[in-house]
Amino acid sequence: MAEILVYVDHVDGAVRKPTLELLTLARRLGEPVAVALGNGAADTAAALAEHGAVKVLTADAPEFAEYLVVPKVEALQAAYEAVSPAAVLVPSSAENKEIAARLAVRIGSGIITDAVDLEAGDEGPVATQSAFAASFTTKSRVSKGTPVITVKPNSAPVEAAPAAGAVEALSVSFSEKAHGTKVTSRTPRESTGRPELTEAAIVVSGGRGVNGAENFAIIEALADSLGAAVGASRAAVDAGWYPHSNQVGQTGKSVSPQLYIASGISGAIQHRAGMQTSKTIVAINKDAEAPIFDLVDYGVVGDLFDVVPQLTEEVKTRKG
Amino acid sequence: MSLRIVVCVKYVPDATGDRHFADDLTVDRDDVDGLLSELDEYAVEQALQIAEEADDAEVTVLTVGPEDAKDALRKALSMGADKAVHVEDDDLHGTDVMGTSLVLAKAIEKTGYDVVIAGMASTDGTMGVLPAILAERLGVPQVTLLSEVSIEDGVVKGRRDGDSASEQLEASLPAVVSVTDQSGEARYPSFKGIMAAKKKPVESLELDDLDIDADEVGLAGAWTAVDSAAERPARTAGTIVKDEGEGGKQLAEFLASQKFI
Ligand SMILES: Cc1cc2nc3c(=O)[nH]c(=O)nc-3n(C[C@H](O)[C@H](O)[C@H](O)COP(=O)(O)OP(=O)(O)OC[C@H]3O[C@@H](n4cnc5c(N)ncnc54)[C@H](O)[C@@H]3O)c2cc1C
Numbered sequence: 268m269a270e271i272l273v274y275v276d277h278v279d280g281a282v283r284k285p286t287l288e289l290l291t292l293a294r295r296l297g298e299p300v301a302v303a304l305g306n307g308a309a310d311t312a313a314a315l316a317e318h319g320a321v322k323v324l325t326a327d328a329p330e331f332a333e334y335l336v337v338p339k340v341e342a343l344q345a346a347y348e349a350v351s352p353a354a355v356l357v358p359s360s361a362e363n364k365e366i367a368a369r370l371a372v373r374i375g376s377g378i379i380t381d382a383v384d385l386e387a388g389d390e391g392p393v394a395t396q397s398a399f400a401a402s403f404t405t406k407s408r409v410s411k412g413t414p415v416i417t418v419k420p421n422s423a424p425v426e427a428a429p430a431a432g433a434v435e436a437l438s439v440s441f442s443e444k445a446h447g448t449k450v451t452s453r454t455p456r457e458s459t460g461r462p463e464l465t466e467a468a469i470v471v472s473g474g475r476g477v478n479g480a481e482n483f484a485i486i487e488a489l490a491d492s493l494g495a496a497v498g499a500s501r502a503a504v505d506a507g508w509y510p511h512s513n514q515v516g517q518t519g520k521s522v523s524p525q526l527y528i529a530s531g532i533s534g535a536i537q538h539r540a541g542m543q544t545s546k547t548i549v550a551i552n553k554d555a556e557a558p559i560f561d562l563v564d565y566g567v568v569g570d571l572f573d574v575v576p577q578l579t580e581e582v583k584t585r586k587g
Numbered sequence: 588m589s590l591r592i593v594v595c596v597k598y599v600p601d602a603t604g605d606r607h608f609a610d611d612l613t614v615d616r617d618d619v620d621g622l623l624s625e626l627d628e629y630a631v632e633q634a635l636q637i638a639e640e641a642d643d644a645e646v647t648v649l650t651v652g653p654e655d656a657k658d659a660l661r662k663a664l665s666m667g668a669d670k671a672v673h674v675e676d677d678d679l680h681g682t683d684v685m686g687t688s689l690v691l692a693k694a695i696e697k698t699g700y701d702v703v704i705a706g707m708a709s710t711d712g713t714m715g716v717l718p719a720i721l722a723e724r725l726g727v728p729q730v731t732l733l734s735e736v737s738i739e740d741g742v743v744k745g746r747r748d749g750d751s752a753s754e755q756l757e758a759s760l761p762a763v764v765s766v767t768d769q770s771g772e773a774r775y776p777s778f779k780g781i782m783a784a785k786k787k788p789v790e791s792l793e794l795d796d797l798d799i800d801a802d803e804v805g806l807a808g809a810w811t812a813v814d815s816a817a818e819r820p821a822r823t824a825g826t827i828v829k830d831e832g833e834g835g836k837q838l839a840e841f842l843a844s845q846k847f848i
């Protein structure tokens with residue numbers, strides 16, 4: 268059976284959910300062989316085996332943290348050469364897309380980014396993508412070389428499918444190119460204790476209508492009552508009310524949760540680009556004409572300062 | 588010696604217009620108004636700021652695109668870029684990112700450069716990978732997705748705000764840079780700038796000038812194939828209620844009915 272190379276996103280050995288989703292998709296195409304790089308790489312093996320990885324190739328070297336992108340490209344290339352897979356799958360993120368793209372050039376392959384679904388096809392994997400702020404759905408294939416495809420979070424369910432997951436050390440020798448861009452310092456983002464925005468099942472977002480950094484406490488309280496992640500529109504981010512890392516939209520994160528709740532957000536095309544594929548959409552806005560209402564499953568025309576706290580109380584009561 | 592800055596700018600269909608695909612499943616660039624990608628304005632802005640800091644610098648804006656893509660070049664020239672290069676060829680229709688990056692890389696090498704500056708992503712394709720591919724093709728460091736950038740003594744430095752950390756990066760020139768929309772508002776062209784742009788040189792190049800064969804690019808030479816494109820069905824109209832004191836509770840009732848609580 269064909270082997271499918273799966274690039275692993277992990278934090279010190281803890282595998283992130285989008286990688287487990289990717290294993291579900293990889294199993295539709297062949298036998299997943301995982302590649303985990305950096306600190307804690309070998310610790311990923313148990314979770315990967317549990318979800319279908321037949322093999323886990325691991326490598327750690329100071330280069331992965333000290334230089335940008337290229338060391339990871341070279342390691343992934345080494346894995347590609349060792350395995351000769353039928354496809355290379357990578358969880359979509361800004362950095363991972365760059366890694367995938369450079370690998371594709373090196374191995375002479377086409378690349379598809381931000382797929383939201385994958386199926387086996389007669390001429391190789393068929394990727395579903397959303398285009399033009401999710402107003403179109405396309406199906407594409409890589410027509411040259413070994414398909415390299417990056418897949419967005421929340422594109423498939425996580426499924427248990429125990430496999431061997433045998434750990435093998437991957438040997439990588441870095442070229443001079445790997446030392447091109449030095450990372451001179453790194454400030455890790457502080458954890459809020461809330462779910463990752465792109466991975467969360469529920470996202471609660473606030474926009475210009477929230478009207479002040481301190482008022483985001485209302486949005487956070489609703490998010491916490493639902494166990495949700497917090498998002499923000501660019502207007503709220505530009506005003507300095509919430510960090511850019513929480514921005515939803517074209518130039519922020521693209522999210523596809525089960526439930527998206529927008530408060531005080533008008534629904535500009537660039538915002539929609541990042542949330543339109545959410546399963547259920549709810550909005551609270553005092554302007555009945557706001558374009559966000561074109562998208563909603565349920566909308567409340569009203570003042571968010573009345574509606575959101577009442578909703579939060581009601582959620583808490585119902586949850587006991 | 589003069590610092591040679593090449594800025595890659597893309598002409599894209601207006602995001603607020605009715606964007607769609609043409610019959611051959613390429614992005615329709617004829618029926619929809621186009622403009623300089625808003626995200627590439629940030630690249631032009633940073634290039635101009637770097638040029639202003641340097642003793643001696645020249646900013647060239649480069650695009651690969653149809654005849655109308657000249658509009659994007661004009662806009663960048665009126666913001667203050669010095670000259671423009673337009674790669675235009677009928678055989679380019681339908682080229683994907685691998686082909687576009689090949690053409691850009693050859694045009695950049697022909698133009699001569701110390702630093703290439705690109706936007707974070709194009710607003711039509713939104714791949715966000717072209718700058719990394721350019722660095723790979725040109726064999727120079729990539730210093731991408733920067734929210735802050737500076738160049739001094741042949742070294743580019745910048746801040747990259749990633750998913751899990753904010754990183755300070757450093758590389759020697761020549762290099763490929765890309766900047767995000769966090770890098771600082773782009774200037775508006777002044778009246779003087781618009782007038783001056785009319786006299787600035789725009790060089791036109793064809794594939795032949797870059798020693799690229801027609802079969803390396805275009806729809807037939809693409810490394811990916813789009814088999815279908817369907818308009819997403821409009822979302823079924825939802826329930827909209829007016830808050831008359833119970834809006835939050837009604838919403839909770841809806842969420843409960845959908846098993847979210
Ligand atoms: C290249 C580019 C990229 C962009 N990328 C993004 C992106 O990634 N993400 C993004 O979000 N935007 C992005 N934008 C910006 C986008 O165009 C909009 O400007 C932005 O989304 C508006 O944010 P908003 O809805 O919060 O603000 P507004 O459009 O000002 O809407 C505020 C809404 O709040 C409502 N409101 C006010 N007070 C209350 C109240 N008390 N109770 C209830 N409702 C209230 C108002 O009725 C209004 O509908 C981008 C723009 C460009 C050009």
Ligand SMILES: Nc1ncnc2c1ncn2[C@@H]1O[C@H](COP(=O)(O)O)[C@@H](O)[C@H]1O
Pocket residue numbers: 595596597598624626627630649650651652684687691704705706707708709710712713714715716717718
């Ligand atoms: N046809 C093009 N001509 C010039 N620059 C381009 C072109 N396509 C993409 N770019 C540049 O590459 C960046 C990223 O594009 P992309 O990877 O397509 O999202 C853009 O912001 C531009 O700076």
